[in-house]
Amino acid sequence: MRLGNNLKRCRFDHDDISQAALADAIGVTRQTIISIEKGHYVPSTLLALKLARFFGRPVEDVFHIVEDAPGNTHRG
């Protein structure tokens, strides 16, 4: 399983706030927001909660678990 996110949708719903403005508001760099949106970087719990609080939503609305397709599981 991996971490999915609705960050792009949340930004759109939040007056289409730009990645740079969101990064400034949260206190991270724009590259971090880009990487989270693309699913390349898994944020810390603190950052995930900060993002959820910024959008005024439960954290589960911003981040969710994506289950692997059957037969695509990893051992260990």
Added chain:
Amino acid sequence: MQSNVESLIKLILVSLLVAAGLAAWLLPRTRFVTSRRIGDRAFVATHIIGAACGALGLALLLGVPERTLDWHLWELAVMPYVLANVYWIVVMRRARPAEATDEKQSSNIAAGAGLALAPLTFAMFAADRLQSNGLFLPSQCFPYFILALILSFSSSTLLVFRRG
């Protein structure tokens, strides 16, 4: 001639180090540096400088070893990277160190350091082989290690950063 050049380079190195030390101490107390965060551009620039300094220093050290050691050219090659890190120190002293870099940058640095172990181990193995064949001076070992470390760490961190 040689001692004049050596003295001049030593003077430049000491002057730069003293200026960097004063900057790291004084600048955070002034209004000249307002940034409290290492931005993406500064992060990337620092590691590009590191990779370039490491590569240049290694080229000098392996190409003209005696002159590089006698004239302190490898220390001169490393100086831009040292100054870039002084900027980090200045920013970190204006903010709390944990706030100066964001968590992805910290994660990239940690991953870059881990990734750098592989090329660094290979570089040290190569140096060991060269030394056992008499092609590598014992006095080259420390500069070689520092330069290879900076090159591999900066390159690896850039690679990890670019991959997201």
